Amino acid sequence: MRCLVTGATGYIGGRLVPRLLAEDHTVRCLARKAGRLRDVPWSADVEITEGDLSRPETLPAAFDGIEVAYYLVHSLGRADFEALDRAAATNFATAARAAGVRRIVYLGGPEPPADDRPSAHLRSRAEVARILLASGVPTAVLRAAIIIGSGSASFEMLRHLTERLPAMVTPRWVRNRIQPIAVRDVLHYLAGCAALPAEVNRAFDIAGPEVLTFGDMMQRYAAVAGLRRRIIVPVRPLTPSLSSYWVGLITPVPNAIARPLVESLIHEAVAHEHDIAAFVPDPAGGLTGFDRAVRLALTKVRDAQVETRWSTASGPDASAEPLPSDPKWSGGSVYTDLRERAVAAPPAALWQVIEGVGGEHGWYSFPLAWTVRGWLDRLIGGVGLRRGRRHPHRLYVGEALDFWRVEEIVPGELLRLRAEMRLPGRAWLEMRAVPAGDGHSRYLQRAVFLPRGLAGHAYWAAVAPFHAVVFGGMARNIARGAEQM
The missing domain is CATH 3.30.530.20 (START domain)
Known part of the structure; x- marks a missing residue:
């Protein structure tokens, strides 16, 4: 199939492209500046088109002849990210419909309980999902909580908090339940959605095999990384806003990104269904457990950073390796x-x-x-x-x-x-x-x-x-x- 990937310079997009190529899809990448993809190992195997989702006039060439379009962008880190994402999703949907695209695939966030006031981050993700589902183009929305893999902003927060603080006073949300998923499994479902039947137009929860708290994940990360058990003391006074500044101080994740992510953690994020398996079977060998996902992230990224090279492999574990397009704050301390x-x-x-x-x-x-x-x-x-x-x-x-x-x-x-x-x-x-x-x-x-x-x-x-x-x-x-x- 002819696939368009937006967000190819980002964490998920940059790892999805080689997966699609390995499955014999033809891939076109939409980027504001083509030069940002110059050094990725697969750049010679794709078509790169310059365009901007905030400028509708630049999009027709990118969507021309495309069968499956992946929406993997967001404006997190900007104060007005909700308005920017709303406009980008609308322009994407309009261009996809006009070009006769057969399928849209979107990776969003978990659906918060209806009786909660969702964080701005989750509210924006849900709004983008609604826009794409109403586009007139069959759309698959994959809802994931924390993605475990080096380079994921949520994982980098987890990594640096655990590695740098043997003892910590934390907000109460460290006890909230979360169902994380390994990046290799996210990519498996994203690639599989390219072949969904035309009548499928809905959201799916995707998650790993374990339900944990954020505190559990820090302790499990410490065990895999060979660190002593962490001392974690949850307290009431640390509001999401205060704790986001704390995260920004301790970790290299920019505060503008850390704050909306931390505010999202006030909601429990547990999958309510696993209907995706009826259309895209689970990976061979089953979903990846938390400990193995962490081990893959640590081993792969550390070996690659030492050697200063980027693998051209397309196997299931290649997603754990770093890319030149990853942000400077990802990948752990080196x-x-x-x-x-x-x-x-x-x-x-x-x-x-x-x-x-x-x-x-x-x-x-x-x-x-x-x-x-x-x-x-x-x-x-x-x-x-x-x-x-x-x-x-x-x-x-x-x-x-x-x-x-x-x-x-x-x-x-x-x-x-x-x-x-x-x-x-x-x-x-x-x-x-x-x-x-x-x-x-x-x-x-x-x-x-x-x-x-x-x-x-x-x-x-x-x-x-x-x-x-x-x-x-x-x-x-x-x-x-x-x-x-």
């Missing part, structure tokens, strides 16, 4: 120290120095600091520097190197080491030799630290002042060593 030096020597000479690191050769800077770090590691039960290296000039993947492990090596180009010293987190050190022409080269060095809990953030803050001496000196001396060969 601390980096980057160093670069021009080297007046060929890459081969530079690589010889890089591969000689550790053991008797040392670490090329501030020997006392490395020695003290090794002693401290042994005092707390770590391996210290005593392992050395097996060969004075050659390294191999998997071998020990002092208190590091060789994780990846591309001869002449790349050495990546994974830390095995005792740390409140995970750490890597990467060194590269890059040709620069005229017999010269560039040395690239990157240290990456993924903190675990508040102790991890405190550790990085404590050692960061010494990085200029340790890592800066290391880069200078490696470059100098290559030039003197």
Whole structure:
């Protein structure tokens, strides 16, 4: 089928596109600026059309020849987001009807109880659903609560609150029941809705297999992430408005986004039906449990961030990997120290120095600091520097190197080491030799630290002042060593 995806630069849209491509659909993406999709791994496999849902005159070309149109946009983060979303949905519906689109698919939010005063966020989501259902084009509205996956704003709030606060005073809504769903299952239903019968024009609840409270999710997240059980004390005075400022202070999620999301948490969000399964069968193996969804998000995104690459895979777990279009505040905390030096020597000479690191050769800077770090590691039960290296000039993947492990090596180009010293987190050190022409080269060095809990953030803050001496000196001396060969 010929599918149009709006919101392809967003969290869900950017992950739905490769799923649709894997199922042999032809995909067109509507974006205000095509350049925002330049670096995503699937950009060469789709048609990108520039247009703006707030400007109806830009839409006919995007909808021309389209059979299924996905509405995956919202204006959350703007003070007037309700009015903007209302206008965008109306323009989308009008353009879809005029172009003869056969199906609209919309991912919305949970339906709050009728006797509650819904938050502005849920009220707007419900209004968009009504507009699309009344468009004259058969529409499927999927109503999801919290989506578990790295990059989801709600998940990022959960992640950072849990990781950064071993003890917290919380609003009472942490006891409200929620039925979260893994992003891989959301994408399964979205893609499946492309083939719904023409007579289907309704909303469906989609949810994972477990009903939890927000407090339960924080405790379960902590267990999966290897953190101690969190101390959570719910209190009455923290209103949604006050708690949204608290979330904005503790997490990197912008307050303009955090506030409407937090206000939505005053409503319980439990699925009332599972009718979607009659049209789109559940994923093979069943719906993804909360713990597994968290584990996928943590493992996939952390490995990808360390390697600074984006997978082109289209399998069910690829949705957990990061995209260049994800917001900067998504993906968890990653601390980096980057160093670069021009080297007046060929890459081969530079690589010889890089591969000689550790053991008797040392670490090329501030020997006392490395020695003290090794002693401290042994005092707390770590391996210290005593392992050395097996060969004075050659390294191999998997071998020990002092208190590091060789994780990846591309001869002449790349050495990546994974830390095995005792740390409140995970750490890597990467060194590269890059040709620069005229017999010269560039040395690239990157240290990456993924903190675990508040102790991890405190550790990085404590050692960061010494990085200029340790890592800066290391880069200078490696470059100098290559030039003197």
